[in-house]
Amino acid sequence: LSIAAVGTAAFSYQYLEPNVLYEPSPVVNAGKPDRYPLDSVTLDVNSGIYIIHSQEGYFSLSAVCTHLGCLTAWKPEQGIIACPCHGSKFYVQAQDHHNPGDKIEGPAPKPLPWKRMWVNDDGELLVDRSTDISAMQFVRV
Ligand code: FES
Numbered sequence: 302l303s304i305a306a307v308g309t310a311a312f313s314y315q316y317l318e319p320n321v322l323y324e325p326s327p328v329v330n331a332g333k334p335d336r337y338p339l340d341s342v343t344l345d346v347n348s349g350i351y352i353i354h355s356q357e358g359y360f361s362l363s364a365v366c367t368h369l370g371c372l373t374a375w376k377p378e379q380g381i382i383a384c385p386c387h388g389s390k391f392y393v394q395a396q397d398h399h400n401p402g403d404k405i406e407g408p409a410p411k412p413l414p415w416k417r418m419w420v421n422d423d424g425e426l427l428v429d430r431s432t433d434i435s436a437m438q439f440v441r442v
Pocket of ligand 1: 366367368369370371384385386387388389407408409
C-alpha cells in the first residue's frame, strides 16, 4: 500500500509541477557582415529568417510564410522567395513600386515582415525576430 502511495505522490508532484516552456531568445546573432556577399540571400533555417545583403545595405526578412506558416525558400534562379506549401511568392528586391518582402502572388495575406537588425559592439549583425519594422530600413556597415 505504501509503495502505491509513493507512486501516487510522485505522479501528483509531476502533474502539479508548472509546465514552463523556456522560449529561446528572439535575438539572433547572424555573425560578421562579411559572411554575406553582396547580392546574397541567406536563409537561417533554425531561426526562420533571411539575411540579405543588397546594394542598399543589409536587412532581414522573416522566412515564415504569412499564409499558414510554412518555411519559405530562396529561389536564386528566379530571384524571388517562394513558399512550397501553396505557392505564395515574394519580392527580394525593390521593384515595380514593391518593397522586398512584398507578395508577388499566392494566398499569403501579408508581406514577409522586415525584422529589426543592428550591429553590436563586436561588429556582428543581430536580428530581433520579435520586432517587425517598416520596410526599407537598411543597415549599412
Ligand atoms: Fe505559404 Fe500557404 S503557407 S502559401
